[in-house]
Structures are given as C-alpha cells and as structure tokens.
Amino acid sequence: MELGMIGLGRMGANMAQRLQRGGLEVTGFDPGAEARARLAAAGGATADSLEALVQALPSPRVLWLMVPAEAVDPVLEQLLPLLAPGDLVVDGGNSWYRHAARRAQRCGQARVAFVDCGTSGGVWGLEEGYCLMLGGEAAALARLRPALQALAPAADRGWAHVGPVGAGHFCxxxxxxxxxxxxxxxxxxxxxxxxxxxxxxxxxxxxxxxxxxxxxxxxxxxxxxxxxxxxxxxxxxxxxxxxxxxxxxxxxxxxxxxxxxxxxxxxxxxxxxSRESNSFADRLLAQMRSGFGGHAVKAANDGP
Structure with a gap:
C-alpha cells in the first residue's frame, strides 16, 4: 500500500515513519522545508508541494492529513482539485466532529471518499503505536486496513471503525x-x-x-x-x-x-x-468577605 502524509509535525512525521516500518510506502509533504528534511533524514520520501505529492502516488490515491484543525479546510481547497474520483482523504487531526459531515460532502462532490480518524498516542506513538477511532463508509475503511494495522499497537487491537462520518472525531x-x-x-x-x-x-x-x-x-x-x-x-x-x-x-x-x-x-x-496571574474574581471574593464579615483584606504587596 502507498500513502501520502500531509503534515509532518510531531505526529505526522512519526506516523509516516511507523507506516514505513510496517512495510508501507509513504511520501510526505509539509510546507516547511525543515519538516521535510527531518523525514528525509529518517529515510522517508518527501514531496515539495501538494501537486508533487499527488503525482507521486498511484491511483486510487490515499492522502492522510495530520494538520491543525484550522488548516484542514484550506488544505482540502488546494488538494481536491488535484485528486481524481476514487481517491481517499483521511482527516487524522483534532478536528471538531461536526465539521466532518461538511468535509465528507465536499469530498463526495468530487467523488473522493472521506474518513475522519481520532488519533491518540502523542509523541510515544512511533514506538508504542496509535489508538485510532474511525468514522466513514465501510468500503473506505477496508482500503485503509493495512495502514491502520501498521499504525496501531497491534494489527488486531487499538483501532476500530466506530461509526459513520464524524463518529471518529466525536469519540x-x-x-x-x-x-x-x-x-x-x-x-x-x-x-x-x-x-x-x-x-x-x-x-x-x-x-x-x-x-x-x-x-x-x-x-x-x-x-x-x-x-x-x-x-x-x-x-x-x-x-x-x-x-x-x-x-x-x-x-x-x-x-x-x-x-x-x-x-x-x-x-x-x-x-x-491556571492562566490567571492576578484573579479579579479572587480579589472580589476577598472584598465581599470584608464587607459582610469584617474580615481583613490582604494588600497586594503584603506577601504570602
């Protein structure tokens, strides 16, 4: 199986390497030259543009997105015109599940299959494997089985088709x-x-x-x-x-x-x-205690 990985940050690059260890052929793309260089140094194949990535993959193509949630739609806008009917797109990032149905519809208009994949494992996934929760059509999941088995901790556990589009990111x-x-x-x-x-x-x-x-x-x-x-x-x-x-x-x-x-x-x-360095609410609480009970209010420079 051949696959294109879009997004070579901590998760995407490690997933690309784990897929390669599992015997799959992976070509990675990231807009950052340094990210591409890191994958290349680890023995992975890279492309310097989405166009080059799509051209490097045999049809029907499988493209796996590991990009921030806010970047998924812009990437799809660039990617879909490059794809052909029968191709498959996986959104493996932390997207809001309600966006999955809209993205699946957009892909469907281009006759491209769409799968949403909730991915857990963090930086340890390269060695320990990833937990994968997938939503989409059964036929699309069947095509992904070799990749899922390679990414998971074991071929028979740690991944599941949990329901229709959106279910993976919901879980x-x-x-x-x-x-x-x-x-x-x-x-x-x-x-x-x-x-x-x-x-x-x-x-x-x-x-x-x-x-x-x-x-x-x-x-x-x-x-x-x-x-x-x-x-x-x-x-x-x-x-x-x-x-x-x-x-x-x-x-x-x-x-x-x-x-x-x-x-x-x-x-x-x-x-x-945890982000409040000088809580207004706590200062108001202290003033209320003083108001109804006459409790002393500590001045800001009184120390602990």
Whole structure:
C-alpha cells in the first residue's frame, strides 16, 4: 500500500515513519522545508508541494492529513482539485466532529471518499503505536486496513471503525475530555500529598509504587512518576496549563445533550484558572468577605 502524509509535525512525521516500518510506502509533504528534511533524514520520501505529492502516488490515491484543525479546510481547497474520483482523504487531526459531515460532502462532490480518524498516542506513538477511532463508509475503511494495522499497537487491537462520518472525531473529543479529568485528579492528589509536609513524602516513590497493582495505575501515572523522579519539585515549570480545544467541545456537547459531566467541566475550568496571574474574581471574593464579615483584606504587596 502507498500513502501520502500531509503534515509532518510531531505526529505526522512519526506516523509516516511507523507506516514505513510496517512495510508501507509513504511520501510526505509539509510546507516547511525543515519538516521535510527531518523525514528525509529518517529515510522517508518527501514531496515539495501538494501537486508533487499527488503525482507521486498511484491511483486510487490515499492522502492522510495530520494538520491543525484550522488548516484542514484550506488544505482540502488546494488538494481536491488535484485528486481524481476514487481517491481517499483521511482527516487524522483534532478536528471538531461536526465539521466532518461538511468535509465528507465536499469530498463526495468530487467523488473522493472521506474518513475522519481520532488519533491518540502523542509523541510515544512511533514506538508504542496509535489508538485510532474511525468514522466513514465501510468500503473506505477496508482500503485503509493495512495502514491502520501498521499504525496501531497491534494489527488486531487499538483501532476500530466506530461509526459513520464524524463518529471518529466525536469519540476522540470525548476521549480528550476524559483525559482532562484524569489529569486533574492526579494533579490534585499529588498536590495534597506535597502539602502534607510532616510526612515528608517522596512523591516519586509513591507514584512508582502506585504503578504496580494499584487500581489507579495508568500511562498518565507512568508519565507523572517519570516527571517526579526527574524533577521532584517541578522546578522551572510555570503553573500555566493550555488546552487544545477538545475539552471545550466536550463540555459544550454535554450541555447540549443534557448529560452531567462535572469532572470534565471543572477540569477544563481549572486549566483556565491556571492562566490567571492576578484573579479579579479572587480579589472580589476577598472584598465581599470584608464587607459582610469584617474580615481583613490582604494588600497586594503584603506577601504570602
């Protein structure tokens, strides 16, 4: 099987290499010359334009997009006029699931098949494999089977056709929402242990022991244990947590479907709170306590 990978960032380049290790022929394209050079240095074939990429692939072509969500539509606008009926496009990035139906319709007008693929695995996917959640027609998924088997942790697990177009990105959206909640729970638990100074707990030791036999063991715990071993006090790390947007989509979906999701919602709000260096809300809370109870208000320069 031959495949074109569009987008050679951390995920796309690693996926291209894993596909090659699985015996597939991959040609990669990225607008950045450095990204193309990195893949070439790893033994991968590259093209310096979308036109060259399409010309390098045999028909019917398979093009796998690993680009930011906001770049998918612009790439499709450039790509579709170059394709022919029977070609197949996979959107493997973190796109909003509701965009998948519109993109599938746009591809369908050109008689090009479309598959949305929720992709999990991060920078570890090259060695460990990727978890793939796919939405689309069964015939399109059948064409992709060799690639899915090569990308997944094993040929018979770690990937699934979860439903029609949109279902793959929907499952990945919910996956990321759950991830937010799990990460927040670990962070709060370790913060609680760090604060109990009288026990002088070795947090790296606790994390390591939890990794074996505990009901809370997970890959996130593995990463936490490694981080605490390397930097027990987390020195030099700012308390500022970004979000990719999928947590917000998950919370919005929960509201629309009237599904209670307080843990995921609060974990998202905690990420937003982490970015406040001088919280207006906290200052107003302090003033309200003073107003109704006469509690002292600490001045900004009073120190901790």
């Amino acid at each position: 990945k959206m919910v996956h990321n929402g759950i991830e937010y909640g799990m990460m927040q729970a670990y962070a709060e638990g370790f913060a609680l242990m760090q604060k109990k100074q009288e026990f002088e707990l070795d947090l790296a030791q606790v994390a390591e022991v939890w990794r074996h036999g505990s009901v809370v063991r997970s890959w996130l715990l593995d990463l936490s244990a490694e981080a605490l071993q390397r930097n027990p006090g987390l020195e030099g790390i700012a308390p500022y947590v970004q979000d990719s947007g999928e947590g917000r989509w998950t919370v919005n979906e929960a509201i629309e479907l009237e599904v209670s999701a307080p843990v995921i919602t609060l974990s998202l709000l905690e990420r937003l709170r």
